[in-house]
Amino acid sequence: MTMTQPILSIRDLTVEIPTRHGILRPVDGISYDIGRGEVLGIVGESGAGKSMAGNAVIGLLSPPARIAKGEIHVGGTRIDHLKGDAMRRLRGKQIGMVFQDPLTSLNPLLRIGDQLTETILAHLDVSRSEAEKRAVAALDEVGIPGARERINSYPHEFSGGMRQRVVIALALCAEPSLIIADEPTTALDVSVQAQIIALLKALCRDRGTAVMLITHDMGVIAEAADRVAVMYAGKLAELGPVRDVLTRPRHPYTDGLMGSTPLASRGKARLHQIPGAMPRLDALPSGCAFHPRCPYAQDKCSADPGPTLADGNGAACWFPLPHDAKVA
Amino acid sequence: MALVSVANLTRIFDVSKPWLNRVVERRKKAFLTAVSDVSFDIEERSVYALVGESGSGKSTIGKILVGLLPPTEGSVKIRDVDLARERDAARVDAVRADIQMIFQDPYASLNPRWRVRDIIVEPVAARGGQTRGMAEKLLEQVGLSARDAGKFPHEFSGGQRQRICIARALASEPKLIVCDEPTSALDVSVQAQVLNLMSDLKDDLGLTYLFISHDLTVVQHISDKVGVLYLGRLVEEAAPDELFDDPKHPYTQMLLEAAPKLGEFGREVDPPKGEIPDPINPPPGCAYHPRCPLAEDICRKERPEMRPLRGARVACHMAE
Amino acid sequence: MTDTQLPPDAPIAVKDPSRLSLALQSDFIYTFKRSPVAMISFAVVTIMVLAAIFAPLVAPYNPFDPASLNLMNGFSRPMTPNAFTGDTFWLGTDDQGRDVFSTILYGMRISLFVGAAAVLFAMILGITLGMLAGYVGGWTETIIMRVADVQLTFPAILVAMLIFGIAKGITPVEYRDQMAIWVLIIAIGLSDWVQFARVVRGATLVEKNKEYVQAARLIGRTSPAIMLRHILPNVLGPVLVIATISLALAIIAEATLSFLGVGAPPTQPSLGTLIRIGQGFLFSGEWWILLFPAATLLALALSVNLLGDWLRDALNPRLR
Numbered sequence: 007m008t009m010t011q012p013i014l015s016i017r018d019l020t021v022e023i024p025t026r027h028g029i030l031r032p033v034d035g036i037s038y039d040i041g042r043g044e045v046l047g048i049v050g051e052s053g054a055g056k057s058m059a060g061n062a063v064i065g066l067l068s069p070p071a072r073i074a075k076g077e078i079h080v081g082g083t084r085i086d087h088l089k090g091d092a093m094r095r096l097r098g099k100q101i102g103m104v105f106q107d108p109l110t111s112l113n114p115l116l117r118i119g120d121q122l123t124e125t126i127l128a129h130l131d132v133s134r135s136e137a138e139k140r141a142v143a144a145l146d147e148v149g150i151p152g153a154r155e156r157i158n159s160y161p162h163e164f165s166g167g168m169r170q171r172v173v174i175a176l177a178l179c180a181e182p183s184l185i186i187a188d189e190p191t192t193a194l195d196v197s198v199q200a201q202i203i204a205l206l207k208a209l210c211r212d213r214g215t216a217v218m219l220i221t222h223d224m225g226v227i228a229e230a231a232d233r234v235a236v237m238y239a240g241k242l243a244e245l246g247p248v249r250d251v252l253t254r255p256r257h258p259y260t261d262g263l264m265g266s267t268p269l270a271s272r273g274k275a276r277l278h279q280i281p282g283a284m285p286r287l288d289a290l291p292s293g294c295a296f297h298p299r300c301p302y303a304q305d306k307c308s309a310d311p312g313p314t315l316a317d318g319n320g321a322a323c324w325f326p327l328p329h330d331a332k333v334a
Numbered sequence: 335m336a337l338v339s340v341a342n343l344t345r346i347f348d349v350s351k352p353w354l355n356r357v358v359e360r361r362k363k364a365f366l367t368a369v370s371d372v373s374f375d376i377e378e379r380s381v382y383a384l385v386g387e388s389g390s391g392k393s394t395i396g397k398i399l400v401g402l403l404p405p406t407e408g409s410v411k412i413r414d415v416d417l418a419r420e421r422d423a424a425r426v427d428a429v430r431a432d433i434q435m436i437f438q439d440p441y442a443s444l445n446p447r448w449r450v451r452d453i454i455v456e457p458v459a460a461r462g463g464q465t466r467g468m469a470e471k472l473l474e475q476v477g478l479s480a481r482d483a484g485k486f487p488h489e490f491s492g493g494q495r496q497r498i499c500i501a502r503a504l505a506s507e508p509k510l511i512v513c514d515e516p517t518s519a520l521d522v523s524v525q526a527q528v529l530n531l532m533s534d535l536k537d538d539l540g541l542t543y544l545f546i547s548h549d550l551t552v553v554q555h556i557s558d559k560v561g562v563l564y565l566g567r568l569v570e571e572a573a574p575d576e577l578f579d580d581p582k583h584p585y586t587q588m589l590l591e592a593a594p595k596l597g598e599f600g601r602e603v604d605p606p607k608g609e610i611p612d613p614i615n616p617p618p619g620c621a622y623h624p625r626c627p628l629a630e631d632i633c634r635k636e637r638p639e640m641r642p643l644r645g646a647r648v649a650c651h652m653a654e
Numbered sequence: 655m656t657d658t659q660l661p662p663d664a665p666i667a668v669k670d671p672s673r674l675s676l677a678l679q680s681d682f683i684y685t686f687k688r689s690p691v692a693m694i695s696f697a698v699v700t701i702m703v704l705a706a707i708f709a710p711l712v713a714p715y716n717p718f719d720p721a722s723l724n725l726m727n728g729f730s731r732p733m734t735p736n737a738f739t740g741d742t743f744w745l746g747t748d749d750q751g752r753d754v755f756s757t758i759l760y761g762m763r764i765s766l767f768v769g770a771a772a773v774l775f776a777m778i779l780g781i782t783l784g785m786l787a788g789y790v791g792g793w794t795e796t797i798i799m800r801v802a803d804v805q806l807t808f809p810a811i812l813v814a815m816l817i818f819g820i821a822k823g824i825t826p827v828e829y830r831d832q833m834a835i836w837v838l839i840i841a842i843g844l845s846d847w848v849q850f851a852r853v854v855r856g857a858t859l860v861e862k863n864k865e866y867v868q869a870a871r872l873i874g875r876t877s878p879a880i881m882l883r884h885i886l887p888n889v890l891g892p893v894l895v896i897a898t899i900s901l902a903l904a905i906i907a908e909a910t911l912s913f914l915g916v917g918a919p920p921t922q923p924s925l926g927t928l929i930r931i932g933q934g935f936l937f938s939g940e941w942w943i944l945l946f947p948a949a950t951l952l953a954l955a956l957s958v959n960l961l962g963d964w965l966r967d968a969l970n971p972r973l974r
Contacts, residue, residue, distance in 0.1 A: 195548070197609070267522055277529055280526075439865055445888070460870075460873050460879075
């Protein structure tokens with residue numbers, strides 16, 4: 007446990023989807039904290055449950071998915087049982103959200119200035135003129151040139167990168183303590199991606215905002231995150247400081263993932279590959295979900311589910327790789 | 335002799351609004367130059383990678399190569415046959431049979447109502463060829479099971495679908511396969527599997543690839559030569575090691591610098607300035623000059639020609 | 655080298671699961687089994703269709719066989735023995751002593767036949783034109799869709815009456831009664847194709863840009879082959895929904911026309927004709943001659959419509 011109270015604290019969070027084939031668990035007993043000014047990277051492949059965990063935190067699970075177990079605390083307040091209005095108020099005030107596709111988070115029919123002002127008025131106790139002033143300031147802060155003029159533009163008048171900046175401004179303007187960024191740079195070009203990452207990091211540093219950065223891109227994690235949580239089949243496989251996890255992975259899945267990532271420094275070498283694919287939720291293997299793909303699997307792995315990660319660092323593996331193991 | 339020879343290729347799209355809107359709103363016709371004066375060769379049994387960000391025209395070049403789009407100017411010759419201009423139908427057909435394509439989206443590139451078997455053999459069946467047992471053989475070749483032939487596409491994951499696409503591309507025993515971002519919709523571990531498979535198939539079957547990607551780090555694992563595109567223009571062409579060790583065009587340097595790096599934790603980069611300009615009104619001279627740290631007067635006025643430089647080709651006035 | 659969950663030596667010859675068995679396990683059947691409205695309306699429609707098809711076997715009397723008619727049976731009340739003959743009719747008889755139950759069965763036959771044939775006609779016309787408009791584009795699209803827009807500004811029933819009037823004008827008098835049914839089918843069909851064309855055009859525009867269509871194009875498949883074998887199977891889902899709802903509308907349109915006296919002739923009375931005949935007796939107390947055909951029409955149209963509504967929800971992935 008850290009000394010100061012974490013901004014976001016998730017304990018044993020489990021999300022269930024009842025289907026006619028049985029109950030699926032896209033998120034299965036995960037726990038982590040994000041402290042003030044910290045960027046926690048959530049990394050995993052599609053189907054790992056990383057977005058679902060983010061949606062659970064802001065109460066955007068689409069039925070029939072529901073939180074079946076566990077607790078979510080934001081700034082010391084338990085929020086997982088909040089409904090309707092209470093959740094909506096909190097969502098804008100305490101938690102900001104940045105999605106992959108900026109167009110889905112912006113109303114195409116409203117000027118961006120109006121969208122910003124409305125959001126500020128809804129969550130902060132300020133006058134309209136003060137709200138407008140803050141809207142311009144927010145656009146300025148996310149690096150939109152000519153913010154005073156651009157405030158009267160519609161979303162379609164911005165380029166993809168600029169739109170994502172507007173979304174970040176929108177997420178920021180109510181001064182939330184936590185920002186959840188779900189694949190914020192996946193739809194963007196490399197050069198723009200670098201700009202957005204730099205922006206997120208700067209905001210985090212200057213304002214002390216906690217950031218949950220959900221992505222599939224190990225490179226983005228390495229550059230932006232302080233700590234990283236690796237998810238596999240709804241569970242946390244490994245959690246720890248980004249440098250430790252990425253350079254000395256202890257979970258065989260993290261190790262394989264690192265090996266598969268193309269690197270500029272590797273030259274024209276063959277890529278390491280993890281055999282098979284992420285299991286489907288309705289056909290999870292017994293024991294540790296990774297064992298059919300794991301080169302180090304033993305009998306115990308197919309019998310017992312992997313050890314749960316206690317709060318803090320470590321790998322949810324019966325036979326973690328030794329600390330001095332090198333990246334494959 | 336090169337298998338593919340692209341010379342001064344230009345493709346312009348008419349992106350005007352409908353006639354009535356133009357008259358009412360007093361607008362002129364609008365043209366988008368997607369590809370502008372691009373020339374390169376692809377040697378037989380090699381992998382040529384085209385890399386660029388969105389709007390660089392890389393996919394348009396791929397589509398022109400396989401004959402889905404005609405060029406506006408310039409030519410694409412495959413084994414000395416210009417598909418767009420050749421009049422001899424038999425020669426066109428023979429060349430066409432030698433070209434196949436793998437697409438980006440493994441969910442949209444397989445007809446959901448067809449069985450995998452029918453999907454895979456279609457390129458052969460369309461020419462009236464014998465297809466018995468062919469799908470099963472190809473499925474095993476791409477690492478799936480013969481039993482999968484009777485299934486429908488929705489029963490497969492993204493990576494498996496991309497394998498099916500590869501099997502379909504192999505069915506007509508092509509020489510050249512144009513791969514349009516074949517792994518960018520896939521997860522990292524699956525991407526590695528597909529890249530390795532493509533690399534193996536190339537060696538086993540003597541294939542030639544045009545590999546289109548937005549990701550420099552991906553192409554270096556598979557390519558023999560890399561062409562970097564910016565706003566429809568080829569700005570640099572080099573062998574991958576050469577490109578990574580000694581990028582000559584400022585745009586290539588920027589791309590390499592901006593790409594997230596695994597080893598550099600908490601790297602504080604000075605992010606690149608600006609964004610890709612509007613391709614309908616590209617900047618005069620060198621298209622990169624508004625974002626370029628080296629830009630001088632000549633860059634704003636004159637479009638740089640491709641010139642050889644230390645074992646590479648580069649289109650930049652300033653590169654040395 | 656590559657990975658599979660299945661052993662590579664799997665047998666080549668495997669029997670594919672049939673499309674029917676796949677359909678029976680699908681979510682579609684599952685949602686159907688959980689929707690009482692869908693099941694009841696499906697049952698009602700099935701019973702009515704079967705009763706109409708097998709009317710000669712089911713009906714206790716043949717209302718069109720003058721030999722079996724007894725004028726003495728005229729105006730028998732339902733379930734009451736006739737005062738003169740002692741015969742009992744479930745739903746009573748009309749002025750000529752025809753069994754109302756039997757005339758309804760025969761009338762339903764004509765109503766369903768005209769409705770189904772009209773929808774089939776509209777469907778074929780609409781799919782063909784819609785797919786052409788969507789796939790070919792350009793002027794073909796403009797002309798087809800503008801004609802559709804213009805036709806949509808008139809109520810369908812008005813269009814049907816217009817076509818019916820014209821057709822009646824050009825058919826010789828002695829053929830009019832024979833031709834009436836076919837003219838009715840064409841009139842209703844022509845008033846209804848627009849919906850199909852619009853939906854199919856929209857779906858075609860989506861499908862034609864998918865990569866599986868490009869894959870078919872680049873191996874040299876012709877446009878008709880692509881439309882027929884690739885696009886058509888993928889646009890049939892929404893068409894099925896519209897066809898069902900159209901069927902209800904077509905049955906009502908036919909009844910309306912017949913009620914107005916411009917549809918099925920009295921020699922071949924449809925439900926609409928029966929209602930028209932029946933309303934003449936309503937105020938003289940013989941309510942059953944009107945009520946039972948009207949109730950049948952209502953039940954038929956309602957069930958078909960409810961089935962269509964459910965189908966639309968079941969086939970819409972966003973609502974699931």
